[in-house]
Amino acid sequence: QVHLVESGGGLVQPGGSLRLVCAASGMIFSLYDMNWYRQAPGKQREFVATITSSGIINYASSVKGRFTISRDMTKNTVDLQMNSLKPEDTAVYFCNAMGLLNNHWGQGTQVTVSS
Numbered sequence: 001q002v003h004l005v006e007s008g009g010g011l012v013q014p015g016g017s018l019r020l021v022c023a024a025s026g027m028i029f030s031l032y033d034m035n036w037y038r039q040a041p042g043k044q045r046e047f048v049a050t051i052t053s054s055g056i057i058n059y060a061s062s063v064k065g066r067f068t069i070s071r072d073m074t075k076n077t078v079d080l081q082m083n084s085l086k087p088e089d090t091a092v093y094f095c096n097a098m099g100l101l102n103n104h105w106g107q108g109t110q111v112t113v114s115s
Helices: none
Strands: 003-007 009-012 020-025 034-039 044-053 057-059 067-072 079-081 091-098 103-105 108-111
Touching: 020 034, 020 091, 020 108, 034 067, 034 079, 044 067, 044 079, 044 091, 057 067
Parallel strands: 009 108
Antiparallel strands: 003 020, 020 079, 034 044, 034 091, 044 057, 067 079, 091 103, 091 108
């Protein structure tokens, strides 16, 4: 059974940094594209960043230059380093594993950017 567990969320002041970690188990990690999404209150879930099984990286325009996604094939983790955080980055952040035939989600971790 696939499990994705996010950690690292919390409360941070504007301009601060957080590092989110998604730990994957029960899957062949190297075969999956790994993504981060977020959902703010009253809004739809939106794409944040992706790192494919072959290492191709892409970001939403709203986070490009501030966020960095990476994956560790030995630890089966995918990280999201978030710098220069803004209040509009406040959301629940979800880890997503997308394979050829299936799609898995974590429970999410709350990120709140506020002074």
